[in-house]
Amino acid sequence: MNLRKRSGRASAEVHTSAMNDIMFFLLLFFLIASTVTNPNVIKLMLPKSSSGQSVSKKTITVSVTKDLKYFVDKKEVQEADLPTALGEYKKLATELTIVLYVDRTVAIQNVVQVMDTAQKLNIKLVLATEPKG
Numbered sequence: 475m476n477l478r479k480r481s482g483r484a485s486a487e488v489h490t491s492a493m494n495d496i497m498f499f500l501l502l503f504f505l506i507a508s509t510v511t512n513p514n515v516i517k518l519m520l521p522k523s524s525s526g527q528s529v530s531k532k533t534i535t536v537s538v539t540k541d542l543k544y545f546v547d548k549k550e551v552q553e554a555d556l557p558t559a560l561g562e563y564k565k566l567a568t569e570l571t572i573v574l575y576v577d578r579t580v581a582i583q584n585v586v587q588v589m590d591t592a593q594k595l596n597i598k599l600v601l602a603t604e605p606k607g
Contacts, residue, residue, distance in 0.1 A: 532563075532566070532567030532569065532570050532571070533570075533571045533572070533573055534546060534547050534560075534563050534570065534571075534572055534573070535547055535548075535572075535573045535574075535575060536556075536560075536572050536573070536574050536575070536588060537574075537575040537576070538574075538575070538576045538577065538580050538584060538585070538588065539577055539580075540577040540579045540580060542580065542584060544556055544588075546559045546560065546563070547563075553587070556588065556591055557591050557594070557595065560572070560591060560592065560595055560597060561595060564595050564596075564597060569598075570597045570598070571597070571598045571599070571600060572588075572592050572597055572598070572599045572600065573600050573602050574588060574589075574599055574600065574601050574602060575602045576588075576601070576602075585601075
């Protein structure tokens with residue numbers, strides 16, 4: 475049995491600094507890629523114009539209160555009459571966008587019903603939110 479100290483033996487070391495750099499760049503790449511590919515974007519970049527006027531498509535607001543009252547451009551509409559009311563606006567403008575304002579206590583099923591109605595009428599829909607803070 476050899477109990478002498480082996481001083482001639484090479485030490486085993488693993489340098490991980492290069493691997494740390496690679497992992498950092500991969501993490502950074504995936505973070506940037508995930509923000510670019512997200513189709514549900516809330517932040518908008520508004521168009522700029524030298525005359526101060528911008529050409530916009532027709533937008534209407536649909537609001538749902540916590541009492542489940544539906545409003546189309548501040549006019550109260552029954553839930554069953556919502557498709558006909560939106561259909562009348564669709565006749566007036568070819569490219570129509572709905573801005574949907576919903577109280578945070580409303581069940582998601584009521585929001586999905588409005589979304590389904592907009593989808594059936596081929597109308598774009600945007601869900602309005604409040605900024606945090």
